[in-house]
Amino acid sequence: MSSKKGAYSYKFPRPAVTVDCVVFGLDLEAEHLKVMLIQRDLEPFAGQWALPGGFVREHESLNEAAERELREEAGLDNIFLEQLYSFGEPQRDPRGRVISVAYYALVSPEAHEAIASTDARDAAWFDLEEVPSLPFDHKQILTMAKERLKGKVRYRPIGFELLPEKFTLSQLQRLYEIILETKLDKRNFQRKIHRMEILVDTGEVQQNVAHRAARFYSFDEAAYKQLERDGQEFSI
Amino acid sequence: MSSKKGAYSYKFPRPAVTVDCVVFGLDLEAEHLKVMLIQRDLEPFAGQWALPGGFVREHESLNEAAERELREEAGLDNIFLEQLYSFGEPQRDPRGRVISVAYYALVSPEAHEAIASTDARDAAWFDLEEVPSLPFDHKQILTMAKERLKGKVRYRPIGFELLPEKFTLSQLQRLYEIILETKLDKRNFQRKIHRMEILVDTGEVQQNVAHRAARFYSFDEAAYKQLERDGQEFSI
DNA sequence: GCAAAAGTGTTCACTTTACACCCATGT
């Protein structure tokens, strides 16, 4: 099992290495976080819903592997993706020693539609509260991903990744209420957001709503970077 | 290169998997963070200083591998250890594809002494500002570990891991000043610490110091857990 | 006109910050 390369002196069997991705989406109507699962077509656990993922190839980095799997299995490209944690209990995979580098991803509602359009027909969204039983240690990975999201969303502007390009302040507030599992005060929330000056008013408003139309905003990346440079911090 | 196990359909060469550890120590006199490096005895980079680490064995978890390497190479046992990040650029190791799961560890001055006593004679402490050039992507790993420590120490009680069992408030303050690279106000700092009620006064005081003797405190794990249960948070 | 969500200010409590002096001890 040792390598053919002369300089290589590793004498133990090598584990296989996979990436697994926790893809979060947001259902603002149902007020739920969603996670994307795919129906496995290979053993073990063929037919079961599982996190999208697969083996890391020889000439790609871990990030590239995660991006490729999301593209191939979920039809998702160019989305927020960040490494979560690596899982390596010896018995976590019945096939043998498999180490999984887990990632989490955040996708906007626009990107949701990509799933239907591509060959990722085995992918589906599940309410985070109604996830079926998952193979391997995918439940544990999912739990950790949710904790990471919950912890990070408060002090990094990653929540916007879950919203459409243009969104209302109410949608943004609902996002935080869903992720943080708490109610927020509307006036305090809006003041806080406005104070940071990281949103731009698109000038557009809601159409055909049976109440006063809300303004659409979008996240201003440049303004956020300026905020950081000024020693301020994003914070909800 | 495919596995002998029938159920296993992975057709790509497997990467090797290593763990690498960034071990931090604190030099309160010199007011510097230190990092432990070991002199490599194997190629590649034999003779160079590098992060302690090595290959993950077949029947051990990633955590166990990191613990074993620290024991074998640094004579360190039972210390704070947490996974940092996994590094997997295809060219990061000249031997071929090697994925490294990085950890960071915090050791108290008492544990420093372990190094001299064991067979870890190739281990040595370096001021964080005076680290020699490191092989592989170890510099990048070290940088990320430092950022993680800097970020985490403010809202988790992990700083205590770098102090002796019993410490003075000034030592604790100096710890934060060193890690956060900032000056703190003594009165405000002490008030903050006391308000959390997570330290116990050991009743002991400094001996043979040419000034009023400081009290020794120790971190009260149980009190901290109570604080958490009360919905409060550790914070500096 | 009514239902439904948008938008907007003020007060109070608490936390953070800035700041200076006396105390205990060894030499």
Next chain:
DNA sequence: ACATGGGTGTAAAGTGAACACTTTTGC
């Protein structure tokens, strides 16, 4: 007696939390 670091209080500013009504729109 002096040098050294230990230990302590107070006032001002800023931040976070609580709280209710008017506006706009579609039906």
